[in-house]
Amino acid sequence: MMLSTDRQPLLIKWSIFIFALLIGVVSIVYTNILVDNLMEREKRQIDLFAKVQSFTVTSNENTTFLLTEFLQANHSIPVILADDKNNPLSFKNIEIPKEANEREFLLAEIEKMKAQHQPIVVQIDANWKQYIYYKNSVLIDQLRYFPYIQLTIIGIFFVVVYFIFMSARKAEQNRVWIGLAKETAHQLGTPLSSLIAWVEYLKADDTFDQSITTELQKDVQRLEMITARFSNIGSVPALKTEDVYDVVTAIVAYLQKRISTKVKIDILTENDNQLSLETILNRPLFEWVIENLCKNAVDAMSGTGQITIAIAKVKNNTQIQLDITDTGKGMTAKHAKQVFQAGFTTKKRGWGLGLTLAKRIVENYHNGKIWVLKSELNVGTTFRILIPKK
Ligand SMILES: Nc1ncnc2c1ncn2[C@@H]1O[C@H](COP(=O)(O)OP(=O)(O)O)[C@@H](O)[C@H]1O
Ligand SMILES: [Mg+2]
Structure with a gap:
């Protein structure tokens, strides 16, 4: 069993995942702090603007230059100065689209700004107020x-x-x-x-x-x-039209002589014309697959039991399906998922390569599929192979 070796990569995967998550969270939190700081700063800038505005309006001296200076210094925060009836008086850092009506556009902007921040009140005297609306600079967004x-x-x-x-x-x-x-x-x-x-x-x-x-x-x-x-497995193997039934019969006859007499192997086919079980395959490699599956079945049955190989045409006669069923000890769902991994074995003297090889042969060389169709502990296992006829 690949015990310590297959848990280690899992641990590494989790560590990497958690580390990545941590980086993500930290960078989002940090950016949020930055954004908060910047927003605070922009608010202070607008507060200052309000003071300058109020000072400019109330001062007897000509201090408008202060306001101009201030507005020029602000390159990024969109602001609108409005009177207490919400009529826009002036604005900065807002692009009015060519076709738009300036007043309407500014009124719409004021609504958007209200949603973001409370306007700053410029109290000029007891009954003269102005409002400064502003929104986050593009930078913050x-x-x-x-x-x-x-x-x-x-x-x-x-x-x-x-x-x-x-x-x-x-x-x-x-x-x-x-x-x-x-x-x-x-x-x-x-x-x-x-x-x-x-x-x-x-x-x-x-x-x-x-x-x-x-x-x-x-x-x-x-x-x-x-x-x-x-x-054949070391080269691009030649695929020939073969009758699957014949190929399976031949390899089964060969195996039957070499395994315990208490294991019976039966081949089942549909009743109609067997000639139609023809498909293209590489005989030595395909025999290898059947041999590996049967040997595993024999191992799983500890020398006594029944193997059934059911061959059928499926998917409108475009594919040949083989179900190899044994009456062995079966396997857990977890093992069934791992059996095709190179090196996975539950046997003392196993290499864990038989099914890896079978999968390679079926998928890479025959363009087919192989999987554990079902397996139940102490009942048996069925492997299914599908190979296209072309
Ligand atoms: N028919 C089966 N019934 C139960 N377990 C099976 C069967 N076929 C394969 N296995 C499980 O899959 C493992 C891997 O099989 P395989 O790749 O052929 O390697 P090996 O036979 O060397 O163990 C086996 O050790 C066994 O645990
Ligand atoms: Mg094996």
Whole structure:
């Protein structure tokens, strides 16, 4: 079992997630503090404006220059000065659209400003008041949305990097699979051809016990089958039109001789013409899939039970479906999700590669699908394979 090793990445994933969340929250909170400070500052600026305005109006001296100075210094806060009947007297940092009526536009702006801030009252004397309306500068609005925009961009960046990383990893795994398979086929090839020659030599020798030659021949054929599998998975395998029923029957006959007599393997098909079970596949690789599934089934049944392989045409005769069912010990839903992961095994002497290989063969080489259709503890398991006919 991949115990410590498969919990560690989970821990790392959670740590990264929590860390990212923390960065997000901190930057939003910090920006909000900044925005609050800025708003406070803008309010003080407007307060000051109110004082200058009141001073300018009441002063006997000509102090309008103060007001002008002040207004010029404010580049960013939109303000409207209005009398106590809400008539706009002057404004700053507001862009009046060309086609708009200035007065109406300013009145509409005053309404918007009211929604944001209380106007500042300029008390000129007991019954002369003016009002200064203002709203947040564009800067504040931009700053408020900044962390969200920033976090979205960073988020997109990480998603893209993640996918690039994953596809690079997949490409590397592919290279390892293909390289190892090619190398294995290549290394087996040389002694194998020599063995074939030796068997032929012994066959011609009358003094040699021919029952041994027959057994030797069988082993050589077995080795040839293994070599064919590795060489096919290490290259772009040729797909040929084959009858799935024939392929499954042949591999089952082969397996039946090698497993416990207490395990029965049955093949079920629909009643109609078996010829229509033809599809395109690579025979050595497809046999490998069936063999792996049957061997797992045998393991799950500890040597006694029933395996059923049901073959059917589905999806308007465009796909062939195989259901491989055993009466074994079954597995938990959690395990059923993990069985196709490389290295996942619950066996003492398992490699956890049988189903990974089966998935590769079905999906990458036959454009099909394989999954655990159902599994119940102490009842059994069904794996389903779908392969398109074209
Ligand atoms: N038919 C089945 N019934 C119950 N468990 C299964 C079955 N097939 C596979 N498994 C589970 O999936 C695991 C992985 O299978 P596999 O990839 O073939 O590797 P291995 O056979 O080396 O363990 C097995 O160890 C087993 O726990
Ligand atoms: Mg296995």
